[in-house]
Amino acid sequence: MDTNQVNLIRDSFVQILLDSDAAARLFYDRLFELAPDTRPLFQNDMAEQGRHLISALAKIVTGLSSLDVMLPGLCRLAERHVDYGVNDRHYAVAGNALLHMVTAHGGLAIDSATVLAWKTAYAMLADVMIAASNDYRGLSDAA
Template sequence: MDTDQIDLVRDSFIQIVLDTDAAARLFYSRLFELAPETRPLFRTDMVEQGRHLIEALGRIVTGLSRLDVMLPGLSKLAERHVDYGVEDHHYAVAGDALMRMVTVHGGPAIDSATMEAWKTAYALIAEVMIAASNDYRGLRAPD
């Protein structure tokens, strides 16, 4: 990602933070609509879960300019997701839900360049997390 794309993601994320609960509700509503089998993976209060989602997104958005620093944290996040029961194909569904959330809650500056920046950022993060998930599954597999 270039610095212009990172700035687009950061600027639109600020709009999402202004209505954290509604943005998170929309994300999970879309996720459960597209992949109802994911609903049982969430055992906590969904308002609290939504706040965790936005906090994690905040760390990711902030870290886009320093991916080397963010990679270990993403690997740990991916491992936790494996333990929760997340499978590789869920990342595409979560990406769809994220793009819907950005479109609705990203503010008036959401344009094609901003959406492309979000898609680029998510593709990068999902690729890292899927690779880390598969590595983690390999480590846990019985010999």
């Protein structure tokens, strides 16, 4: 990712923060529409879950310019997702839900370059988390 892509993501994320509760609801509505099997993975109050989502996204968006610093946190996040029951296939569905949320709440800041920046960032982060998940599963299977 280049600096311009990081800036596009950050600029568009500000719009999401302006109505983060609605953005989170949109994300989860889309996720459950695309993958109804994910609904039972969420045992918490969905408003609280939405706040966790936006908080995690804020950390990720903030950390995009220093991925090496963010890597250990992403690996821990991936391990928690394994414990929640998330499978590798869920990452593509979550990516779709994320882009749906971004385009709906990004306002005028959303153009093709911004969508491409989000897709690029998500693909990169999902690859890291899937690899960490698989490593974690391997460690869990060996134990």
